[in-house]
Amino acid sequence: MNRTMGHxxxxxxxxxxxxxxxxxxxEGFTDAIFAFAVTLLVVSLEVPKTYSELMTAMKGFAAFAIxxxxxxxxxxxxxxxxxxxxxxxxxxxxxxxxLVFVVLFYVYPLKFxxxxxxxxxxxxxxxxxxxxxxIQASQVPALMVIYxxxxxxxxxxxxxxxxxAYRKREALNLNEYEILRTRHALWDHVxxxxxxxxxxxxxxxxxxxMAGSSGFLYFLIGVYHTITGTxxxxxxxxxxxRLQAKDDHVTNV
Numbered sequence: 001m002n003r004t005m006g007h008x009x010x011x012x013x014x015x016x017x018x019x020x021x022x023x024x025x026x027e028g029f030t031d032a033i034f035a036f037a038v039t040l041l042v043v044s045l046e047v048p049k050t051y052s053e054l055m056t057a058m059k060g061f062a063a064f065a066i067x068x069x070x071x072x073x074x075x076x077x078x079x080x081x082x083x084x085x086x087x088x089x090x091x092x093x094x095x096x097x098x099l100v101f102v103v104l105f106y107v108y109p110l111k112f113x114x115x116x117x118x119x120x121x122x123x124x125x126x127x128x129x130x131x132x133x134x135i136q137a138s139q140v141p142a143l144m145v146i147y148x149x150x151x152x153x154x155x156x157x158x159x160x161x162x163x164x165a166y167r168k169r170e171a172l173n174l175n176e177y178e179i180l181r182t183r184h185a186l187w188d189h190v191x192x193x194x195x196x197x198x199x200x201x202x203x204x205x206x207x208x209x210m211a212g213s214s215g216f217l218y219f220l221i222g223v224y225h226t227i228t229g230t231x232x233x234x235x236x237x238x239x240x241x242r243l244q245a246k247d248d249h250v251t252n253v
Contacts (some may be wrong), residue, residue, distance in 0.1 A: 015240060016178055020086035026096055027082055034075045037107045041067045044185075057079035061075075063114040070110065074103060077158055077189075085165045087174055092161065099157045113147050139210040144203035148214075152196025159189035177239040183252040184232040191224055 039066055048054035078099060116134060135143065162185045165172065169179050195217065202214040 013080075016084060016181055017087070018083045019172060020083040024082075024088060024091060026088070029221045030096055030100055031075075031080060034071065034105065037071055038068060038207055039238065040107045041071070056184050059119070060115060063111065063118040066114050066118075067107075067110050071107070074099075074154055077201070079157070081161050081165070084178075085168070087165060087172075091164060095157050095161050095164075099154065102150065102153045102157065106154060107148045109143070109150055113143060138208055141206075141208060144211055144214055145200045148196045148200035148203065150196075151219035152193045152200070155196065156191045159186060159193055161191060162186040175239075175243060177236055180232060180236050180239055184228065184236070187232075188225070189227065191228075192221070195220065211222050 048057050078096075119134075164180060166179070166182050166186055169182065172181065198216050199217050202217065203211045206214060
């Protein structure tokens, strides 16, 4: 475990001292896996040879952009955790392997579900491909379960990472503000993991024709972040004021 403290830590985020140093082999491996996952999202494996092929490929661009943004967000979360705490233990290594495993599993349902949604939004007849039905109504609940459990698994790993960092807060010499930021991130990831399980359960409980509507629960993410952002934001500002007052007192003494 990296316990670099005081003036030796990398500045990192404003008010949060980064304890991660140089990029480790594990972080390099993780980056390579994310890069590979992005290649699985590409619109087409071949360069279009005709204009019609180009237009067909472009129809998949919106879905690709959404999936890319979601994977990039997951990568940023993992990057921030590594930089903030610099924890390199067997447990964090296990969680890192679990994350990349889930990401590789998650990329296919991620691409499929957003390609399906975008395709139906811009083409009402988007129901078959190559003469085969893309998805049947009876298969929608299973699709929602697969996607939502993958979503939940990703954020469960992050929740476990932040819970571990929170338990190590004294060894990491986290100040009051950094502890609050850690707790805030922990609750965020717990909420996301629980939300994914809730959507999966609802997709199974609702009538088949309504199973897809369980996905509307994901709009609660914005509501949640608005509420908790306000609550934790106030606490964090208060913590910063106390830390500043303490620093001023030490300087004056």
